[in-house]
Amino acid sequence: MPSLSRPCAAALTASAVLLSSVLAGCGGGSTDGDPTAQKLDWQDCPAPSEAEGGGTAPSPLPDGDAWQCATMKAPLDWSDPTGDTIDIALIRARTSGPEDRRIGSLVFNFGGPGGSGVSTLPAFGEDYAALRTRYDLVSFDPRGVGRSAGVKCENDQQLDRYFQQDATPDDDAERTAFLNNTRQFNAACEKNSPRVLPHVRTTDAARDMDLLRQVLGDDKLHYFGISYGTELGGVYAHLFPKNVGRAVFDGVVDPTQTSEQSSLGQAAGFQLALDNYAEDCTSKAGECPVGDSPQNVKDRIAALLKDLDKRPIPGIAPRELTQTAATNGIAQSLYSKDFWEYLTEGLQDAYDGDGRILMLLSDSMNGRSTDGGYSNIVPANVAINCADDKPRYTADYVQTKLPEFRAASPLFGDFLAWGMVNCADWAVAGAADRPDVHAPGAAPILVVGNTGDPATPYEGARRMVDALGPGVGVELTYKGQGHGAYDSKNECVQSAVNDYLLRGKVPAAGTVCS
Structure with missing residues (x-):
C-alpha cells in the first residue's frame, strides 16, 4: 500500500473535480549526436492520457491563448547519453507580457513523486498569472510519470x-x-x-531538467518546486549549482531524513x-x-x-x-x-x-x-x-x-x-539513505515552510536551508494550514515569492507571514 510520503498538489485538483461531480510511452531509438540540439515542436495540447489522469484538453488561458504541448527526447540511461531515449511530455503557456520584459521559462514540478505536470499546470494556471507576465510557464511529466515512459504495474x-x-x-x-x-x-x-524501472531516480529527473533548460534556450533554470518538487530542485541544485536561476521551494521535503x-x-x-x-x-x-x-x-x-x-x-x-x-x-x-x-x-x-x-x-x-x-x-x-x-x-x-x-x-x-x-523485494536497489542537496555556489533559493503542513512538516524547511549550504537557502515561514503556502493565496507569501521571481528581490531571511 503506498504511503502518504511526498504527496503532490495534483491530488488536490483531482479531489475538487471528483467531489464536484457528487456534491452539487516509452520512445525507442537513439539520439543522433547532441540531445541539447533538438528543437521542440509545440502544438495544441491533446486531452490528458489515462496515465496523466484523463479528462479533456486544457481550456484556453483567460487571455485566450492556448496551452501548448511538446515532447523532448531524453537519454533512457544518463550514463549512456547517446543511447536509447525516452519521451518527456511537456506543456507551456507563453508569457502574457511583452517580449522585452520576458525573463525566460519558469519550470514547475508539483510533487508526488508521480504527479503529472502536464495535467496539473493548466488546473492551477490562473494561480500563477502574475508570474506569467514575465515567464513562459512550463511543466512536464517526469520520467516514469504519465506520458513520459510511465511506469505500469497492475490493471x-x-x-x-x-x-x-x-x-x-x-x-x-x-x-x-x-x-x-x-x-x-x-x-x-x-x-x-x-x-524504465532502473532509470527513474530523482537524479535522472534532475538531469532531464537541465536538458530541458538547454532545449528551452535558457542560461539558468528558473524553478518552482512544490512538495517532492523541492527535493527534485535540491538535487538539481547539488548537481548543477551554477545553473540555478531564481528558484522557489514550497511545501519542503526534509532532505536530512531517511x-x-x-x-x-x-x-x-x-x-x-x-x-x-x-x-x-x-x-x-x-x-x-x-x-x-x-x-x-x-x-x-x-x-x-x-x-x-x-x-x-x-x-x-x-x-x-x-x-x-x-x-x-x-x-x-x-x-x-x-x-x-x-x-x-x-x-x-x-x-x-x-x-x-x-x-x-x-x-x-x-x-x-x-x-x-x-x-x-x-x-x-x-x-x-x-x-x-x-x-x-x-x-x-x-x-x-x-x-x-x-x-x-x-x-x-x-x-x-x-x-x-x-x-520490500523491489527489483531495483535504492540509491541512498538521503538525497544530497548541498549546493555551494548556487544562487539564492527561497524556501517556504508552512507551520500547519501535514505532509511535509514545517521543520523540514529549516533543514533544507541548512543542507543547501551557507548563502543559498533563504527561509520564509507561513503560519497557516494545508500543504504548501503559495496556493493558499496568502498575500504576504505571494508578494514575497512574486517579488523574488519577477524582480529578483530576495526577502529577508526569517520573514514570517500569517
Whole structure:
C-alpha cells in the first residue's frame, strides 16, 4: 500500500473535480549526436492520457491563448547519453507580457513523486498569472510519470482490489495477506515496466531538467518546486549549482531524513492537521456536526475506523468503504483547509452508513477517476521512491516500530508505519539513505515552510536551508494550514515569492507571514 510520503498538489485538483461531480510511452531509438540540439515542436495540447489522469484538453488561458504541448527526447540511461531515449511530455503557456520584459521559462514540478505536470499546470494556471507576465510557464511529466515512459504495474481491476486491502494488519493472517499483495504489486511493476524501472531516480529527473533548460534556450533554470518538487530542485541544485536561476521551494521535503524518519514525521504532521481541523470545527459559533469537543471529534473518527475494520459500509458501488480507504480519504482532506468542509460532510455521511464522500477523497489520492480508470501516480510514486531510497524495511521491523508511530499519531501511525514495506523485494536497489542537496555556489533559493503542513512538516524547511549550504537557502515561514503556502493565496507569501521571481528581490531571511 503506498504511503502518504511526498504527496503532490495534483491530488488536490483531482479531489475538487471528483467531489464536484457528487456534491452539487516509452520512445525507442537513439539520439543522433547532441540531445541539447533538438528543437521542440509545440502544438495544441491533446486531452490528458489515462496515465496523466484523463479528462479533456486544457481550456484556453483567460487571455485566450492556448496551452501548448511538446515532447523532448531524453537519454533512457544518463550514463549512456547517446543511447536509447525516452519521451518527456511537456506543456507551456507563453508569457502574457511583452517580449522585452520576458525573463525566460519558469519550470514547475508539483510533487508526488508521480504527479503529472502536464495535467496539473493548466488546473492551477490562473494561480500563477502574475508570474506569467514575465515567464513562459512550463511543466512536464517526469520520467516514469504519465506520458513520459510511465511506469505500469497492475490493471484497473487489480488496483481496485489492491486499494481495498487492509493496510493496517492486526493479526498473522491479515499481515500475510498484506505482504502478499505488496509483493504481487511490485512483481507486476517489474513485469510490465522492466526497461524504465532502473532509470527513474530523482537524479535522472534532475538531469532531464537541465536538458530541458538547454532545449528551452535558457542560461539558468528558473524553478518552482512544490512538495517532492523541492527535493527534485535540491538535487538539481547539488548537481548543477551554477545553473540555478531564481528558484522557489514550497511545501519542503526534509532532505536530512531517511524514509522511515519521513514517514514518522508525516504521522505527526497529519495528526497535527487533524487536531487543527477538530479545533476549528468545534470553535465556530454554530454546532460542529461531527463532535462537541476536539477530543470528541477525534474519538468518533477513531471509533468509525475501528468499526470499518470489522464492517465496511457502502461506498461507490460495488466497492465498500474500508478502514484503509477511510483513513486515506481523511488524510487527503487534510492537505488543504478548503477540503475541511468535505471531511465534515464525509464523516457525517459515514456515521449514517454512506461512505461515498470519503471514498471519493481516497480515490483522488490514489489517482482513480470516476469512470474507474487509474492514473499512474501510485506506480510512479512507488517506483521513484524505491529507486531513490536505500532502506528496505521488513514486516518484523515495522512491527517493532508500531508503538513509536502510534505515539506520533493514534489515527495515522499504523497506516504510515506499514507503508514502509512498499519497497520490500523491489527489483531495483535504492540509491541512498538521503538525497544530497548541498549546493555551494548556487544562487539564492527561497524556501517556504508552512507551520500547519501535514505532509511535509514545517521543520523540514529549516533543514533544507541548512543542507543547501551557507548563502543559498533563504527561509520564509507561513503560519497557516494545508500543504504548501503559495496556493493558499496568502498575500504576504505571494508578494514575497512574486517579488523574488519577477524582480529578483530576495526577502529577508526569517520573514514570517500569517
